[in-house]
Amino acid sequence: MCDKWKLSSLRPGMAVLLALVLIGSQACSFSKSSESSSDSSESSSKSSSPGSAETQYKNDVREYTAAYMKTGGQFDAYRRGIGDLAKKHSITNWEDNTVTYEGIGEGLGEAGASDVQVKAYADGMAGQDAAKRTALMKGYDAKKK
Amino acid sequence: MTRRLWRLVWLGALFLGGLTPPALADDGATVEYLYVEANEGGSSGGHVGLRLGDEVFHFEHRSPGVLVLGRDDVEQFRFHYSVLENRTIHISRIPVSEETQELLRHRFRHRLFLQTRHLDVMESLRGDRATLEQMLAAGLSVEGAGYFAPVGEAVPGAGAEIAALRARVEATHGADFLDRRTEALKGQLAALDPSFMGLPELPTAEVPPAPTYSFPQRYRDVVTALQALEILREARPLAPGALVRAEPDDLRFTEADALAAARLFETLEDALVRLVASERPDWGVALTVGMARLAALGESRRQERWVVLDVFPPGSEAPRGKPSRGKLSAWLVEDAEAERARARVRLVASADSAFPEASFAAFEAAANRWLELRTAQAEDRVPRVLKTPMIPSRAARIPIDEVDARALTAGLEAVREREEAYAAGFKRRWGYNLITRNCVSEIFSEIDAAFEGGAGESRVRLGGRLEMEGSLNFIPVVSAASVASSYPVTERLEVPSYRRARVEQMYREENPVAVFMRESNTLTSAVYRRNADDSIFVFFTDDVVLARPLLGAVNLVVGLGASAVGLVALPVDGGATLWAGLKGALFSLPELFFQNIRKGSFEHIRRNEREGSVARPPVVRPPVARQPVVSPVDAPGGG
Numbered sequence: 001m002c003d004k005w006k007l008s009s010l011r012p013g014m015a016v017l018l019a020l021v022l023i024g025s026q027a028c029s030f031s032k033s034s035e036s037s038s039d040s041s042e043s044s045s046k047s048s049s050p051g052s053a054e055t056q057y058k059n060d061v062r063e064y065t066a067a068y069m070k071t072g073g074q075f076d077a078y079r080r081g082i083g084d085l086a087k088k089h090s091i092t093n094w095e096d097n098t099v100t101y102e103g104i105g106e107g108l109g110e111a112g113a114s115d116v117q118v119k120a121y122a123d124g125m126a127g128q129d130a131a132k133r134t135a136l137m138k139g140y141d142a143k144k145k
Numbered sequence: 146m147t148r149r150l151w152r153l154v155w156l157g158a159l160f161l162g163g164l165t166p167p168a169l170a171d172d173g174a175t176v177e178y179l180y181v182e183a184n185e186g187g188s189s190g191g192h193v194g195l196r197l198g199d200e201v202f203h204f205e206h207r208s209p210g211v212l213v214l215g216r217d218d219v220e221q222f223r224f225h226y227s228v229l230e231n232r233t234i235h236i237s238r239i240p241v242s243e244e245t246q247e248l249l250r251h252r253f254r255h256r257l258f259l260q261t262r263h264l265d266v267m268e269s270l271r272g273d274r275a276t277l278e279q280m281l282a283a284g285l286s287v288e289g290a291g292y293f294a295p296v297g298e299a300v301p302g303a304g305a306e307i308a309a310l311r312a313r314v315e316a317t318h319g320a321d322f323l324d325r326r327t328e329a330l331k332g333q334l335a336a337l338d339p340s341f342m343g344l345p346e347l348p349t350a351e352v353p354p355a356p357t358y359s360f361p362q363r364y365r366d367v368v369t370a371l372q373a374l375e376i377l378r379e380a381r382p383l384a385p386g387a388l389v390r391a392e393p394d395d396l397r398f399t400e401a402d403a404l405a406a407a408r409l410f411e412t413l414e415d416a417l418v419r420l421v422a423s424e425r426p427d428w429g430v431a432l433t434v435g436m437a438r439l440a441a442l443g444e445s446r447r448q449e450r451w452v453v454l455d456v457f458p459p460g461s462e463a464p465r466g467k468p469s470r471g472k473l474s475a476w477l478v479e480d481a482e483a484e485r486a487r488a489r490v491r492l493v494a495s496a497d498s499a500f501p502e503a504s505f506a507a508f509e510a511a512a513n514r515w516l517e518l519r520t521a522q523a524e525d526r527v528p529r530v531l532k533t534p535m536i537p538s539r540a541a542r543i544p545i546d547e548v549d550a551r552a553l554t555a556g557l558e559a560v561r562e563r564e565e566a567y568a569a570g571f572k573r574r575w576g577y578n579l580i581t582r583n584c585v586s587e588i589f590s591e592i593d594a595a596f597e598g599g600a601g602e603s604r605v606r607l608g609g610r611l612e613m614e615g616s617l618n619f620i621p622v623v624s625a626a627s628v629a630s631s632y633p634v635t636e637r638l639e640v641p642s643y644r645r646a647r648v649e650q651m652y653r654e655e656n657p658v659a660v661f662m663r664e665s666n667t668l669t670s671a672v673y674r675r676n677a678d679d680s681i682f683v684f685f686t687d688d689v690v691l692a693r694p695l696l697g698a699v700n701l702v703v704g705l706g707a708s709a710v711g712l713v714a715l716p717v718d719g720g721a722t723l724w725a726g727l728k729g730a731l732f733s734l735p736e737l738f739f740q741n742i743r744k745g746s747f748e749h750i751r752r753n754e755r756e757g758s759v760a761r762p763p764v765v766r767p768p769v770a771r772q773p774v775v776s777p778v779d780a781p782g783g784g
Contacts, residue, residue, distance in 0.1 A: 028192055028205065028206045028212075028621070029192040029205050030188060030205065030206045052218075064258075064262075067353040071353060071355035072355055073356045073357065074356070076358050077356035077357050077358035080358050080362065080426045083431075087534070087536055088534055089503060090502070090503050090506035091503055091506075092430060092431035092502065093416055093420055093431045093500070095420070095423055096416045096419065097502065
């Protein structure tokens with residue numbers, strides 16, 4: 001049984017393949033990183049359903065918020081960062097999107113935020129808007145430890 | 146020795162604690178090691194990924210020489226590699242406990258987040274540099290402002306939606322609200338200190354960067370907000386060319402559309418009335434884009450058909466796609482139309498709630514793509530392409546007041562230095578190396594790092610471990626073979642490449658000889674259509690072994706011949722034929738030695754033809770007499 005491939009077990013065919021790999025210097029997929037296509041359906045197939053796109057946005061906000069709880073930083077920088085994340089999901093008016101607040105709540109829950117911290121975030125991000133505060137608490141309750 | 150000792154201690158602790166090693170837990174969770182066969186182009190050495198639940202994590206080599214973790218859902222991964230890139234995927238399934246799967250998922254997600262944050266910081270530094278350069282030239286390029294007519298070019302009576310919005314803003318927030326807000330913003334602008342740039346700290350390995358809000362970002366945000374208020378105050382109409390050109394009968398309203406458009410208009414206007422009083426730092430661009438969309442919706446209702454913003458950058462700034470003619474061009478238009486229809490249904494269905502911005506943006510993008518492809522087809526030109534995700538951001542240059550040039554120049558220098566240092570730090574930590582840090586080595590390094598006990602715990606939890614040092618496991622195909630022999634793989638499957646799956650289906654349904662004759666080459670194949678990214682070749686050799694050297698020799702001659710033609714055509718085609726010919730010759734060389742790398746790829750596969758490449762047990766080919774080499778490419782996972 002071959003446990004693992006050692007240099008000593010190199011076969012001629014493998015040598016040719018390896019040489020070509022080395023010549024090509026492209027083991028692993030090379031990505032041009034930007035997603036652009038003249039083919040509409042290719043691009044759209046990446047976005048999947050609206051539901052999953054929403055979940056991805058929420059997850060991004062959750063991770064970002066949980067990390068911010070650890071790293072700290074200016075609050076307006078944090079808020080602007082939410083805007084940058086939202087843009088990646090084709091959203092400019094993130095303040096009006098309850099998914100944002102769910103994501104923030106989940107991030108607070110994941111980071112083990114205290115009640116005082118949760119209230120501060122609710123005040124700072126959702127203000128007195130009941131729907132936003134509810135969404136934030138829903139997210140927090142779903143992830144709190 | 147130390148490793149063995151640690152492993153014994155770990156195992157001992159497990160059994161003393163009366164526990165079953167997690168790897169033996171039978172709760173249905175699995176880890177799948179995915180090996181994607183090589184193809185010419187971006188991955189001549191093959192590629193690998195790790196499937197955890199519905200997600201596939203895989204490391205991509207990106208410019209400038211860094212290794213970046215990507216995440217796709219399973220279907221995306223299959224479509225990209227197995228269908229478009231036409232590469233067979235080999236799957237090795239390893240049973241693990243749910244806890245082990247979750248620890249791995251957590252680790253890979255953390256790595257993804259960490260890298261994404263650092264890449265975001267680098268992107269923001271690039272933005273800072275651009276902002277400072279523009280400030281030194283006394284004008285900022287403001288996102289979204291390009292959709293509105295410049296001052297003095299307003300058509301009387303136009304801009305009705307914006308005028309109505311202004312009236313609602315004044316009724317809600319006070320008649321002098323716009324004046325107050327403008328004055329406050331001007332005060333903020335004057336208070337900004339260009340000698341304090343507020344740049345991000347240099348990256349550290351395992352800690353995400355803290356968010357920062359730099360001077361250039363603050364300056365840009367305030368100028369953008371001021372510009373948005375000016376557009377609102379002057380109720381500026383849309384600029385000529387702000388909306389996509391369409392035929393009068395395109396996208397006519399149905400009854401449901403008309404109701405949805407009215408509701409969208411109403412909810413968007415409500416949202417903008419709230420937004421104009423927002424305290425978030427970056428509200429200006431959201432207001433500008435929102436106002437442009439409001440005007441487009443107003444136009445839609447007047448014309449009783451969907452009219453959307455032109456989201457392509459103006460003129461020659463938009464990137465171009467590949468030339469496509471004939472059937473392919475028609476298919477692209479048809480599929481884009483179908484996608485636009487789906488987006489329209491989703492938008493209409495979601496119009497009852499608060500303004501569904503993501504659905505609106507998806508429809509806007511789909512309509513733009515469809516119209517662009519249709520126009521390009523009619524004009525016989527190369528279509529422009531849209532980057533995704535997409536925010537309408539047509540910019541206009543807005544003159545700005547003079548800012549301390551010395552401070553700006555010093556700031557620009559500081560941003561450039563930080564940009565370089567940040568990129569260097571990123572590359573130091575995650576630089577690509579063909580042998581020591583590639584898509585294979587990084588997966589196994591992250592697997593070990595997922596567990597507190599490192600390599601020892603990894604071996605116990607997964608029932609095996611792959612050594613990278615001193616082995617050829619850095620080569621994707623070799624790693625697949627080693628995984629099959631080093632881990633308790635319970636199932637091995639393969640997802641055949643798109644062409645192979647289609648041809649196999651043809652063999653089942655048609656005369657095999659006729660199928661072989663037709664599909665063995667690029668000239669008569671009904672499946673393959675020439676892709677501009679592919680090299681020039683005649684025969685497919687991935688599904689033949691004995692005849693491979695002979696067919697490869699023909700391919701080599703064709704590649705060399707095309708190179709000669711390309712040399713002559715160099716002034717005309719900019720070297721495209723020469724490059725395709727040289728690549729064709731290069732990738733024919735391994736065929737002479739019974740190896741295959743090139744398989745052809747696809748620019749577009751129609752939606753109704755995408756299925757068929759489903760996972761199945763690997764095809765076991767009968768041994769071929771006197772075959773000199775058993776290629777790992779043909780016998781995946783063997784060893």
